[in-house]
Amino acid sequence: MTHLAPEEVGGARVPARQPSEPAPGTNSPTAARSRGWLSRRWVRILAEVLVSVVAALGFTLLSRHIGVNPMNRIGQVSGLARLQLFAALLGLPLLGLLLYTAYRGPAHRHELVKRLVCAALAGLVTGVVAGGVVVALRGTPHPLGGQEGDPSVLVEMANSFLTGEGVSGIYPPAFPALIALWAKVRYDGLGSSGFALHDLQIICSALVGPMAYLSWRLLLRPFWALLIAAPAAVLFLDPVRPYSHVVMIVLLPLLGYCFRELRRSAGRTPKSLVLRGAGLGAVFGALFLWYSGWFVWAAPGAAVLFLFLFPWRAGAPAVKRAALFVGSVLVTAGIIGAPLLYQMVRLGAQTPDRYAYLGVYADPAYVLGWLSDRTGYIKYYQWPVSGEMAGQTGFALLLILGVGLGIGLGLRNLMVRTAAAVLAGAWLARFWFASHMEHDKAVQLFPRTTWIIMYALMILAVLGVMMAVQRGSGWAERTLRPASAEPSARVVPRRTVRQLSAGMVCAVALFATMGASWSANRYMPTHEDTNLMGLDAWRAHNIKLPNGTCPRYAPNKDCDDLQVKRWKQFKDDGEIWCANIVAKEWPAICGRKAPFKDKSVE
Numbered sequence: 001m002t003h004l005a006p007e008e009v010g011g012a013r014v015p016a017r018q019p020s021e022p023a024p025g026t027n028s029p030t031a032a033r034s035r036g037w038l039s040r041r042w043v044r045i046l047a048e049v050l051v052s053v054v055a056a057l058g059f060t061l062l063s064r065h066i067g068v069n070p071m072n073r074i075g076q077v078s079g080l081a082r083l084q085l086f087a088a089l090l091g092l093p094l095l096g097l098l099l100y101t102a103y104r105g106p107a108h109r110h111e112l113v114k115r116l117v118c119a120a121l122a123g124l125v126t127g128v129v130a131g132g133v134v135v136a137l138r139g140t141p142h143p144l145g146g147q148e149g150d151p152s153v154l155v156e157m158a159n160s161f162l163t164g165e166g167v168s169g170i171y172p173p174a175f176p177a178l179i180a181l182w183a184k185v186r187y188d189g190l191g192s193s194g195f196a197l198h199d200l201q202i203i204c205s206a207l208v209g210p211m212a213y214l215s216w217r218l219l220l221r222p223f224w225a226l227l228i229a230a231p232a233a234v235l236f237l238d239p240v241r242p243y244s245h246v247v248m249i250v251l252l253p254l255l256g257y258c259f260r261e262l263r264r265s266a267g268r269t270p271k272s273l274v275l276r277g278a279g280l281g282a283v284f285g286a287l288f289l290w291y292s293g294w295f296v297w298a299a300p301g302a303a304v305l306f307l308f309l310f311p312w313r314a315g316a317p318a319v320k321r322a323a324l325f326v327g328s329v330l331v332t333a334g335i336i337g338a339p340l341l342y343q344m345v346r347l348g349a350q351t352p353d354r355y356a357y358l359g360v361y362a363d364p365a366y367v368l369g370w371l372s373d374r375t376g377y378i379k380y381y382q383w384p385v386s387g388e389m390a391g392q393t394g395f396a397l398l399l400i401l402g403v404g405l406g407i408g409l410g411l412r413n414l415m416v417r418t419a420a421a422v423l424a425g426a427w428l429a430r431f432w433f434a435s436h437m438e439h440d441k442a443v444q445l446f447p448r449t450t451w452i453i454m455y456a457l458m459i460l461a462v463l464g465v466m467m468a469v470q471r472g473s474g475w476a477e478r479t480l481r482p483a484s485a486e487p488s489a490r491v492v493p494r495r496t497v498r499q500l501s502a503g504m505v506c507a508v509a510l511f512a513t514m515g516a517s518w519s520a521n522r523y524m525p526t527h528e529d530t531n532l533m534g535l536d537a538w539r540a541h542n543i544k545l546p547n548g549t550c551p552r553y554a555p556n557k558d559c560d561d562l563q564v565k566r567w568k569q570f571k572d573d574g575e576i577w578c579a580n581i582v583a584k585e586w587p588a589i590c591g592r593k594a595p596f597k598d599k600s601v602e
Helices: 029-038 041-065 073-103 107-136 149-162 174-186 193-216 222-236 242-263 270-290 293-309 316-336 338-350 394-410 414-435 446-480 494-522 535-540 583-589
Strands: none
Touching (some): 073 494, 149 174, 149 193, 193 242, 222 446, 242 316, 316 338, 394 414
16 A cells, blocks of 8 residues: 655655764654654554544543533534634644644654544544534433434343343344443443443544544555545444444455455464454454444455455465464354344344335435435435436546546555445345335335445545555656656655645545534434434433433423333334325325324324
8 A cells, every 4th residue: 555655764866874874853862762662563553543542532521611502503503613613723733743744854753743643633533523412412411312213222222231131132232232331330220321322422423533544544554544534434423323334434444454364364374364363353243243234235245355365276275374364253253243143043034124214215326325314304305416417416426436546546456356345245235125125025224235335435436546646656757757867866756745645634634624513513402393313412401310300401391201111122014114204195105004194204
C-alpha cells in the first residue's frame, strides 16, 4: 500500500547525510534516545490506539458540560454549535501542528505527527456524534428509543440474562449480555437495564471511529485509512444500535487482512500460523457474537474469493501451511461463536423476518441511500428522489467512476479483490431474497445489504484514487525526470507531497466535523407526531425516573411508567407487516387487508 507522504527524508538535489552525521536538531543524547524509543513499531501502534480512543471518549465526556434544554430547537442548535466549538478548539491545533511539520522539520517527525493526528481525528468524529447523543439525552437516564422498538427488545433480552434465562433466540447475545453486566455492575441489576443501554449507546458510538480507523490501519497508511474510516463512521453509525454497523465497518478490512495472511502463509512457521489464525479467529468469533448479520451478506463473496486465493498449486508444503492457518481461524471462530451457531441451527427456520418499511417498497436496485421506519412525512412513492442521469445522482456517477478506477488499476490488490467479492456476493443475495419476498412472505432483512454494498463501493472508490495516485506518481518519475538527474532527485519533491497530504487531511477533517454534526442533529428530540429519528430521544424524556418523577425536560407532565419485562419470542403469523402504510393503502402495498382499522401510520 502507499500514501501521499513517503517515509523517506529529503527532496530534489539534497545530498545524503553520512551515517555518522547527526540529524539536525537531534544531536543531543536525550533527543537521540527519544527518537529511538518512538521508532519502535509497537510504541507507535500503541500511541495511535491511545490517542484515538482518548480523543473519542474525552470529547464525549467534555460534551457533558453543555447545559442546554434539548427539548426545544433553540437549545438543540446551541448544543450542536457548542459541540462544533469544542471540536474546532481541539482539532485546529492538531491540524496546525500537522501543517507545521509538513513545511518545517524532518520527514520522520511529520510522519509520526500525521499518524497521531489522523488517529485523533478518527476519534473526534464519532466523539462529536456521541456528544450529540449526550446533549439529546440531557436530563434523562433512559436510552434512545425509550421503551419502544429495538431498544426495548435489547432491554428485555438483558433482563432475561439477569434472571438467568440466557441467549434470546437467534439474536447475537454479546451486546444484550454486556447491557446486563453493566446494569449489574453500575446500577441495581434487574430494572436498570435501560440505564445501562443509555450509557453503552454513548460509549459504543464514540468508539466506532477509533475502531474503524484502527482496523483500516492494518492495511493502509494513515491518510488512506482516515479517508475510508471517517466517512464510513459518520455515514453508517446509528447511536440507537451502535453495536451493529461497527461490525460491518471493521469486518471488511479484517477479511482483507486475513486473505493477506493466507497469501503469506507459505513463508511463516507453523507456530506463527497457528497463533495468527487463532487471533483472527477470536476476533471473527467475537464480532459474530456482537452482530452476526454482516457475516451472512459477506460470506458468499468471501467464500468464492477464498477458493481463488488458496495456494492449491503451490506444492504440498504451501498447501499444508495455508490449511493450518485457515483451520486455526475457523476452529477458533467456531468455538467462540458456538452458542449463537447452535441457536441458529436449532431455531433459524422458526424466526423469519417479516417486517417491511420504506426501504422494502423502493426500487431494489437503489443502493446509495436508505431510510428506516422513521420516515417523517415521506411516502413510499416519494423516495428515493430520482437523479439526473437515468435516476442516478452526480454523487452516484462519481462513486461509480471511482469504483472503475479501483477495479481497473488495483485488481491485483487483495483489499480491492475483497471489497469487489463482498460487493458481488451481497448484490446477488439482495436480489435473491427480494425476488422471493412475495412467495415466502418474508423480507429477510434484504434492505440491509444496502449498507454493505455502499460501503464496498466507497472502499473501491478510495482505493481507486489511491491506485491512480500511485500509478501517476510512478509514471511521472519514470518519464519526466531528466536522464542526467541525480538518483535522489524527484520530479515532485517529497516535501511538496507531504504538504499536499497535510492539506488533504485538513479537507477530510472539515468534512468529518460537518458530517458528524449532521448525524448528531438527526437524533435531537422531535415530537412523536413527526415520526423522525429524533422520536427516539423524545421517548427517552417521557419515561418516569426510578423515584416516580418525570425527567427534567419531560414533554408531558404524565410520563410513562418504567416497565420491567423479559424477552419473549413474538408469534409468527406467516404474513409480512407493512410499516409506514395507512390502513387503506395496505391492499395496494401488502396485497392484503390491514389488521387494524384506524388510518394512522403503523
